[in-house]
Amino acid sequence: MSLTRGDGVALWRKIATRLEEDIRHQTFGPGERLPTEQQLASRFGVNRHTVRRSVASLEDRGLVRAEQGRGTFVQEGVLDYQVGKRTRFSETIRRQQKTPKGELLQALEVPADRLVAKVLKIKPGATVIRLDRMGYVDDRPLSLAVHYFPAQRFPDLIAAYRSSRSITAALKKSGLRDYTRRSTKVTTRMPDSEEARLLRMPKIRPILVTESVNIDGDGKPIEFGVARFAGDRVQIVFEP
């Protein structure tokens, strides 16, 4: 593999262009790993520094993502997580021609701590049902969510969820006709080891954290949810 030199175009730029073509033509498909910098360097007959310079320019433009110690990966398109009055996990995913899947991590009845009690407007210490769930899209982990429901109102929610494997369906079986999203707060932080492991993401990349409240037709809060998303796989979209 030889590249002409001294023609007014820097070597790193030529290499960047070639790599960009390979990505556009799906020679390196979304999510795939590029050859190591060493391999690229010898293939193009240049120093590794030169390769690094071109990879850096691809990274700047968001085409690839370098992960220390793992490799360089072709960036997948980010998924839109739409948030509106009627936000349903599976609906918003299916609208983008992808396949959603949910996995229950655990289901518990626990006493409400201060924050949960305040949001759900129940007494601190009153029993709440807590569902921990992983959300997958096309079998890649997308979200890690904790949902709280007042146990008094939905006593059989856990059983209902286990049989239907859907929150919307379980709530309907528990007598709730419809619910809407009242508010959503979004923050960001670094993941802890557990979160990084479950979301299968490097610890050096940030996560998006949403806190949301769903209410019934009378405005009574029926669910409080905290969800964590791998920051480079999702963008939260608000459409008022």
Added chain:
Amino acid sequence: MSLTRGDGVALWRKIATRLEEDIRHQTFGPGERLPTEQQLASRFGVNRHTVRRSVASLEDRGLVRAEQGRGTFVQEGVLDYQVGKRTRFSETIRRQQKTPKGELLQALEVPADRLVAKVLKIKPGATVIRLDRMGYVDDRPLSLAVHYFPAQRFPDLIAAYRSSRSITAALKKSGLRDYTRRSTKVTTRMPDSEEARLLRMPKIRPILVTESVNIDGDGKPIEFGVARFAGDRVQIVFEP
């Protein structure tokens, strides 16, 4: 400085309580740096680990924020950045009893790139006005925003902004009665050096990035904005 031991209360808890009092009494005011762990350890006559344990408990409760290589700082309360149909920077800040301020970094007329053209529904290459602005709250940098407007529709926007120092006022002077927020996308990533410097934040903490579109009464896009926020100073609040 001596602390009684063996009375059933762990040393680290005593120290945490003392530090908490100092923060509540503003001995260490918001944003200020605490003494180093070494200094605290010798002042209290304990090992640095013991100090670290108490600082960690303060950090868990959100009272302080430790930054590697810099120190530990008293945390200011996080600011709610409210997003709805009518989102105005200064209104949302003033509603929280804080003082907003804007600083113009640069004002340019540039050709629209593909993304900007698509969002504003103009031809790629058509002239757009670009305003780069720092947003401050109580004199601390909060946001770093780039705004794009179609130049054809608002030819004198830059002059209008310079005289009023407000986007809403400048648009009004250019003949726009009212505008509303159509959509907001939120993502997260690590800051580059420039962003970290301007937002006065450490490079190891993530930023929130919002992309938003404002439209006029007829639904025509009149502004496209990209804003970056220091992740631990802001939460985006969306109420449909």
Added chain:
DNA sequence: ACGTATTTGTTCGTATGTATC
């Protein structure tokens, strides 16, 4: 671009006090 000092973050190991069965 590079070295040095400062400061927080992490990981060993060791010893002791406390609670529980």
Added chain:
DNA sequence: GGATACATACGAACAAATACG
């Protein structure tokens, strides 16, 4: 009392990020 697990406290060394000249 004895065995055991767990939290507390100390010590030393090194890693990583920052600040500065």
